[in-house]
Amino acid sequence: MDKPKPANFLSADAGSFRYTEKSSPHTSNLQLLTYGVYELNGSVRSGSLAHAGEEALLFCWKGAVSANLDGKDYPLEHYDVLYIPKNATYRLSQKQGESKVIVCRAPAEKAHPAFHASWAQFSKNEQRIRHLKGKDVFLMFDVGEGADKLIAGYTIFQPQQRSWPPHNHTDQEEVYIFTKGRGSMEVYADEETKSFVRSVNEGDAVTIPLLNYHPVFSQEEELHFIWCIAGNRYWVGDKNKDFMTGKVDKLTT
Numbered sequence: 001m002d003k004p005k006p007a008n009f010l011s012a013d014a015g016s017f018r019y020t021e022k023s024s025p026h027t028s029n030l031q032l033l034t035y036g037v038y039e040l041n042g043s044v045r046s047g048s049l050a051h052a053g054e055e056a057l058l059f060c061w062k063g064a065v066s067a068n069l070d071g072k073d074y075p076l077e078h079y080d081v082l083y084i085p086k087n088a089t090y091r092l093s094q095k096q097g098e099s100k101v102i103v104c105r106a107p108a109e110k111a112h113p114a115f116h117a118s119w120a121q122f123s124k125n126e127q128r129i130r131h132l133k134g135k136d137v138f139l140m141f142d143v144g145e146g147a148d149k150l151i152a153g154y155t156i157f158q159p160q161q162r163s164w165p166p167h168n169h170t171d172q173e174e175v176y177i178f179t180k181g182r183g184s185m186e187v188y189a190d191e192e193t194k195s196f197v198r199s200v201n202e203g204d205a206v207t208i209p210l211l212n213y214h215p216v217f218s219q220e221e222e223l224h225f226i227w228c229i230a231g232n233r234y235w236v237g238d239k240n241k242d243f244m245t246g247k248v249d250k251l252t253t
Contacts, residue, residue, distance in 0.1 A: 015042030017092070019103075022205060023175065029209040030173045032149060032230040038092060038101040040065060045093035055112070056084040056105035057141055057152050059226055061179055063099025065092050069114050076101065079119035079154060079179075081140040083147065085111040102177055104152065106230035112146030119154075130237050133246060134161035143233045151235065152228040157183070157218035166213040166250045167243060172231035174208040176216070180224035184217045213250065 021036040034054075038046075040063070058067060060076035067074045067082055069090040074082050084090060086108040092101060117140045122128045130137040140153040168189075176185065182201045188194035189212055200206065200216075208214045216223070236253050237243040243251060 015044035017044045017046045023207055028207045030207050032106040033173060033175055034105050035175050036103050040094050040099040043095050046091050048089050048091060050087060050089045051105050052087060053107055054105040055086045055108040055147055055150055056103055057150055058082040059102040061100045061102050063097050065094045065099045065101060067092055074116050081117040083115040083141055085114060104228040106149045108148035110148055115145045117141060134158045139235060149230045151233050155225055155227060157223040159218055159220050162217045163215035164246050165248050166215045167236055168211050168213045169253050172229045173210055174227060174229045175205055177205040177226040178202055179226060181221045183219050183223040187212050187214045
């Protein structure tokens with residue numbers, strides 16, 4: 001018989017790991033995307049995590065964590081992004097502090113290579129940036145990276161700006177997750193039936209089903225948000241140059 005091992009005492013304020021699911025195809029009008037948040041508090045290491053039949057993207061929103069994916073460690077700092085292949089096993093850990101990691105996932109048929117996007121590098125790489133009037137788009141996980149359905153990045157609005165031209169998608173659904181600042185957002189199929197007009201603040205998210213226009217408006221400070229797309233893989237401004245020039249009132253891709 002093995003010698004008994006000592007117990008552990010876990011105080012109420014001991015390190016903790018928690019996942020909160022915010023949206024899924026069962027709770028939204030999206031067909032593919034699920035969105036949630038991992039919260040790490042104190043010295044903590046998660047158990048094994050995996051998404052059966054799905055690929056995923058991790059966005060380091062607050063703090064800094066380490067992601068161990070199939071035995072390799074990936075440091076995730078502010079706004080870093082990590083692609084998790086279908087069915088891959090990973091763990092998240094940190095030594096101290098508080099961190100939040102956003103996860104977006106969608107069904108996939110193939111397992112593609114892991115991909116780590118460093119915000120410190122990508123935010124200075126002009127090949128990864130699309131400059132629009134009053135805002136910049138950062139392509140953190142673009143069509144050049146292997147995936148079945150996901151692409152994603154960050155958009156940073158300067159104060160007192162709006163999305164122009166409004167656009168919608170026939171073959172992409174999307175979620176916007178606001179990570180800094182406050183503003184407002186509209187989602188509508190046509191101007192006459194516009195019913196979704198909401199203020200947005202840090203931590204809020206908006207799901208965007210197919211065929212909905214989805215303009216954003218910043219207020220007196222910078223407004224940052226994650227955009228994560230599931231569907232056909234392209235960024236609207238690369239596919240339709242009218243989005244870059246702003247010479248049309250609206251467009252569909």
